[in-house]
Amino acid sequence: MKYDLHIHLPQAISDDVLTAYEIAIRNSGLKVGGFVIHYTEKYGKRNFKNLVDVIETLGVKSIAGVEIYYPSTTVPSDAEYTLVHFRDIIIDHDAILKISKLNNPIIAHPLSYNSKFTSEAMRILKKYGITVEYNSAHISPEMHNFYRTLKAYGVEISFGSDAHTPYEICAGFEQAKEFITPVDELGVMKKIL
Numbered sequence: 288m289k290y291d292l293h294i295h296l297p298q299a300i301s302d303d304v305l306t307a308y309e310i311a312i313r314n315s316g317l318k319v320g321g322f323v324i325h326y327t328e329k330y331g332k333r334n335f336k337n338l339v340d341v342i343e344t345l346g347v348k349s350i351a352g353v354e355i356y357y358p359s360t361t362v363p364s365d366a367e368y369t370l371v372h373f374r375d376i377i378i379d380h381d382a383i384l385k386i387s388k389l390n391n392p393i394i395a396h397p398l399s400y401n402s403k404f405t406s407e408a409m410r411i412l413k414k415y416g417i418t419v420e421y422n423s424a425h426i427s428p429e430m431h432n433f434y435r436t437l438k439a440y441g442v443e444i445s446f447g448s449d450a451h452t453p454y455e456i457c458a459g460f461e462q463a464k465e466f467i468t469p470v471d472e473l474g475v476m477k478k479i480l
């Protein structure tokens with residue numbers, strides 16, 4: 288079943304933009320969508336509410352989440368999941384512990400933006416219930432080895448296209464299949480759906 292848990296929607300959406308999303312979603316074959324906005328305290332709850340209202344009109348099984356920039360861990364309480372964007376960091380035990388307290392945390396585009404994991408952090412992801420994203424916009428042959436290692440540790444791997452336009456929704460899903468966890472087996476979805 289085709290899914291994508293990293294679809295950005297603009298902060299403000301006109302009817303024309305909404306129609307473009309509806310058409311693209313139908314064409315993409317998307318069955319379960321996770322829609323997010325970049326969340327900072329500046330944007331506030333109002334835009335998140337707007338996101339929830341919009342996705343309810345899109346006609347697919349959808350959840351609403353936010354993408355935060357670590358170390359900020361401010362999240363609206365009604366966000367159903369949290370994508371964590373790390374940058375310039377070595378992700379260690381403490382960082383994993385901190386994000387494990389978020390609602391349904393998923394590490395977005397791992398190893399991007401100058402981030403890496405300590406080997407201890409890699410080993411405790413499963414224990415702390417952290418999902419790691421296969422991000423089709425940040426993929427390389429080395430990343431495949433990384434995802435194989437995660438799989439060996441029993442870590443759940445969600446699919447995310449990081450679409451910032453409607454046409455990128457589900458991009459690269461077929462190539463990701465070998466690595467990702469089916470949507471109905473993802474713990475984060477079991478808690479939500």
Ligand SMILES: [Zn+2]
Pocket residue numbers: 354372395396
């Ligand atoms: Zn990001």
Ligand SMILES: [Zn+2]
Pocket residue numbers: 293295354395449
């Ligand atoms: Zn993103």
